[in-house]
Amino acid sequence: MKTLQVNIVTPDGPVLETEAEMIIASTEAGELGVLPGHIAMVAPLGIGALRVKKDNSTKLVAVNGGFIEVRPDVVTVLATSAEKAESIDIARAKIAEKRAKAILEVEKNAQEFERAELELKRAINRIRVSEGGF
Numbered sequence: 001m002k003t004l005q006v007n008i009v010t011p012d013g014p015v016l017e018t019e020a021e022m023i024i025a026s027t028e029a030g031e032l033g034v035l036p037g038h039i040a041m042v043a044p045l046g047i048g049a050l051r052v053k054k055d056n057s058t059k060l061v062a063v064n065g066g067f068i069e070v071r072p073d074v075v076t077v078l079a080t081s082a083e084k085a086e087s088i089d090i091a092r093a094k095i096a097e098k099r100a101k102a103i104l105e106v107e108k109n110a111q112e113f114e115r116a117e118l119e120l121k122r123a124i125n126r127i128r129v130s131e132g133g134f
């Protein structure tokens, strides 16, 4: 089966470099499935999972915004932050979730409210990815 190279990089360094038969990314415009030979494109990513499929198994990576660049045989994800499912500290994500919810209950400042909403989204995404809920 044909494969494509998948590279996920963040400001902290590379998170994943692997071959895949297919990937599914969560872009701001919705889910994007990429097979080898896909036309070249760039799209902004939302907070979601990147699903990397190979040999009938799916690897999950939490991706917290950034860009995906697709070329026919290479997918590069430039992520604001990203964690493989097995690297996620679930206790930390649950604390972040609680903290964000507490802020959202009282915050009046629109900018701070939005910041807490994004923190909550990242935390829920990490919890979901680490539990394999995609």
Ligand code: ATP
Pocket (backbone or CB within 6 Å): 012, 064, 081, 082, 083, 087, 088, 089, 090, 092, 093, 096, 119, 122, 123, 126
């Ligand atoms: P927190 O509030 O827990 O710091 P955050 O969403 O503000 O979370 P980010 O700014 O997105 O954190 O990321 C900072 C760094 O910490 C990144 O390297 C990210 O991969 C890592 N990180 C954040 N949360 C977790 C987690 N639950 N498990 C593993 N790594 C995490």
